[in-house]
Amino acid sequence: MPDLLQTVGFSPIRKEGAAKVLGQAKYVDDLSFPGMWFGATVRSSIARGRIVSITFDPAIPWDEFVIVTAADIPGQNTIVHLTHDHRCLASDRVNHPDEPILLLAHPDRAVLPAAVAGVHITYKELPGVFTIEESEAPNAPAIWSPAPADHQHSTQKNTFKTYLMESGDTSNLDHIFATADYIVEGEYRTGAQEQLYIENNGVIAEYSATDGVTVHGSLQCPYYLVHALELVFNLPEEKCRVIQTETGGAFGGKEDFPSVIGSHAALLAMKSGHPVKICYDRAEDMAGTTKRHPSRSRHRTAVSKDGKILAGEIDFALDGGAYATLTPVVLSRGTIHAPGPYHWPALRVRAKAMATNLPPHGAFRGFGAPQSIFATERHMNKIAKVVGLSPEELRRRNLLGIGDHTATGQLITDTVNMQHLLTRALDESSYHAKRAEFARTNPSSPIKRGMGFATFFHGAGFTGSGERRLNSLVHIELTPEGRPQILVSATEFGQGTNTILCQVAAETLHLPYEDVLIAQPDTSHVPNSGPTVASRTAMIVGKLVERASQSLRNTLSPYLPSTSETSTTPYTPAEFRSAALAYLAEHGTLVASARYEAPGDILWDDESYRGAAYPAYAWAVYVAEVAVDTTTYSATCTDFYALQEVGKVLHPVLAKGQIEGGVAQGIGYALYEKCVWQKGHMANNQMTNYIMPTSADLPPIRVAFEEIPSVHGPFGAKGIGELPMDGPAPAILNAIEDATGIAFTEIPLLPEDIFERMTSTPESGSEDLEPTNAGPYFSETTA
Amino acid sequence: MRSNPSHYELTTPATLEAVLDILASDLGPYTPIAGGTELMVALGAGRLATRKLVSINHLQELRFIATTPETLTLGSGTTFTDLRKDPVIATDFSLLSQAASWTGSIANQNRGTLGGNIVNASPAADSLPALLAYEAELTLVSARATRTIPYAGFHLGYKKTILRPDELLHSITLKRDFREYAHYARKVGTRNAQAISKVAIAALARLKDGLIQDIRIGAASLRDRPIRLTATERVLQNQPITRETIAAARAALTSETQPIDDIRSTAKYRAAVAANLLEEFLHQLKP
């Protein structure tokens, strides 16, 4: 029977879509409040040093301005994330370029840039460190030391966090390596990446002595900002109110950073007595806000002649920038995803996040997983080459299946079949046929084509015990008109939160999608349903919406017509509305709630780093076709096929959009987007020179789903948001190796890098070794 | 917006003559603004030093395409979209229509002008190598006089030109002599659209009896200004296209270019790719 309500599994138009398309949606810079002033930020011009003096250009009428320094902060000079190291405003010393030192506000926005330039700061400069290697060097300057309160994360100089994750028979590692047929080593690196949301970071703050602080802004996690404000202003939670305005993209870049800009605007509002707006321009946003963590992965793998992984050691290191922000959690996800969807009889993963004098790196779609998966998926191809198997066969011999355990010891209960996904993906992408064709055409063509793929999975929801700690709460209320309205702190920033949550409620309540409302996230009204991150909204918040909807329906059931259990349309929308109105007439209001309940079998031990890391995983095989032009040394992704198993697809159009967008972002990560750092300052902080691919650079992206309903999400949905960021980079570099024979190990891979490698002496590349003659010991350094 | 708009003055005289009068007056200096796709970027970034602007964007006197059987004359206000739409340019001067198609985005092409591209004088500008290959002539006007000069002599150094402060670029004239030539244009940018070139080549050549009878090569991003590769052309003149010729031409190209390392690429890469593009063109020329 067709679903007349067109809810779950259909693609109704976005809740906020019409307003966006018609230009009616109001982003923060579209808003103006009576008496509003504008704020600007004076930032450090050096990477590390002590502030010696601050002077003000006498040509500027400073009495018109409000100036905020660290001394004006009523509470703690701290932006709280997991640790307390990140200052709201630098006072005595700076730890990265573009670090906020002073804040200015003025009624006329146009005078601010000259005023910012009119604040002169001198420093006693100290040596900075800018790479993982410089930071971990034994003689490195101590640029960061853990506070005693944060010793749970790390006790070492320049080290934000370490993890040791062990699996299987690690006591026997030395023996396994000593007796293995092959040992394969490799080192892999990934660069920083800018989120490049269309709308820059921006907020408007208000302050009143009686009501406290209110911040309106473009952000992902209203309650993160509430908690940051509590500390900076020394106010109770109920006096820190955050309202999310329409948000033009985020990708993680508005997860932790709004705590900074939101606190800044609120300080200016308090001191000036006016609402204050701060909206960064692109150059300030790119130079001053977070990026994806750069990484280095070192793999050492023991393999048998027949291509079975026997044991592995993985060293995973992140560059965290100057302050810890969310780095420990990013490192955790990277660590847990490093083993990939493979069976490791014995595995030791050592992970660490190092401090550098770069602006703090932060959340970005994938959250550490794209970094470690890049390394693992490149390394699998290297192992295949050494052993003399195809990349496909090597994976087939090591992929996890139902009944196996992941590297954290989690039993795979999803009924996923990675072998089948691999077969289907290679088939539908014509992987084998194209490889055969390119083998014929490449020798006589200046354009070398190749095929590559990556097999991977991505956990949905917070890692480990994270969801238990979040303890998320969702409400559904009835409006006075008798319509259900969802109250969550889950935010819409283009990915479709509003739409899918309304679909879930509509389906559960047997109402048309149009009848369900969702409230603007305002912490004075919506409960804390957790942050909008970690591929958790559809699965975790969606499930809570489903349960709250059931509870609402139960409460209303005495007022609804009684029908048989089997009826698919138990009541009409009109009957629902009269029931709702009847209930409201009697009781005044109705709010149904649901709070997170951890599934009994999802257990995690933070100490040993073992257990069920995620309630569920999305599984995927991505296939890339590339063309490497030997005239220009540029690699282009010419076709892309993305197959994934994500549980029930709630909204096919949005889901496909998530995958296409993520793949595009992944292609940028692999081949285009490079942050050019000059002593810690991003030198290419403009879209002219930070090269994000355009539609003219992107291939057709073909998206396919397998849908195996999961018990954890509403109607069987799992998470989808981050997954597509993981696969493209390794698939593309695998394809480039197929096309050129060169095993590149680092992204972003720009034409200049390909040029250097193609024109350097051929003997220098390990790829020129005949795999079968490579001998048992095969490493980047010895080959 | 990093500039304070109230610090800037914009005047919009009705006619070309009135604009020239303002430029010649001692009220200035005034900077002409055509499409504004360079100047507005500088304004947004807080880098626009000049405070007085005179608009020439609306002047129909500068926006025309005039053809005779022998010549094509483009008003300096011709936009890239105008260039792309013109049938004579498409057939006779395809290097120019291709360069126009590379420039920025559609919105940019609707607004940006050929005159602005020339006077802005970026070494990476897309349409300038083609104008060098076609041996364009420029007509410069001022309240006092009109002069016509070969475009090849227009650039004096990095963003330095012979244009006087009271002068406007009026028009660009090309001879319709190139129908028999093979055309080659390739831009190697940082991406396929909205990109500044790392290297670009626009070249024309005519073969006779297997020998290169005439060849003209314009290039971007290989020196401090757009250049014609005259030494390379000399090496190729009257030569058959052989391995030896190609090697000599690559060497000549390297000798007369001075690419740089910058935020977008490296000198080594630019030099190698420029030589590769030249080689690609020569291979295409082979009978």
Ligand SMILES: Cc1cc2nc3c(=O)[nH]c(=O)nc-3n(C[C@H](O)[C@H](O)[C@H](O)COP(=O)(O)OP(=O)(O)OC[C@H]3O[C@@H](n4cnc5c(N)ncnc54)[C@H](O)[C@@H]3O)c2cc1C
């Ligand atoms: C997003 C973007 C993408 C771009 N992409 C490209 C690209 O791919 N390739 C490329 O080559 N360029 C590109 N540009 C640069 C720009 O569009 C071109 O240089 C364009 O030709 C400038 O023309 P305009 O009329 O807009 O110049 P304006 O900004 O109006 O003027 C530029 C300069 O020329 C002077 N000027 C203009 N007309 C005259 C005249 N008739 N007489 C005397 N002086 C004059 C002005 O005083 C000023 O100094 C891009 C710009 C942007 C913003």
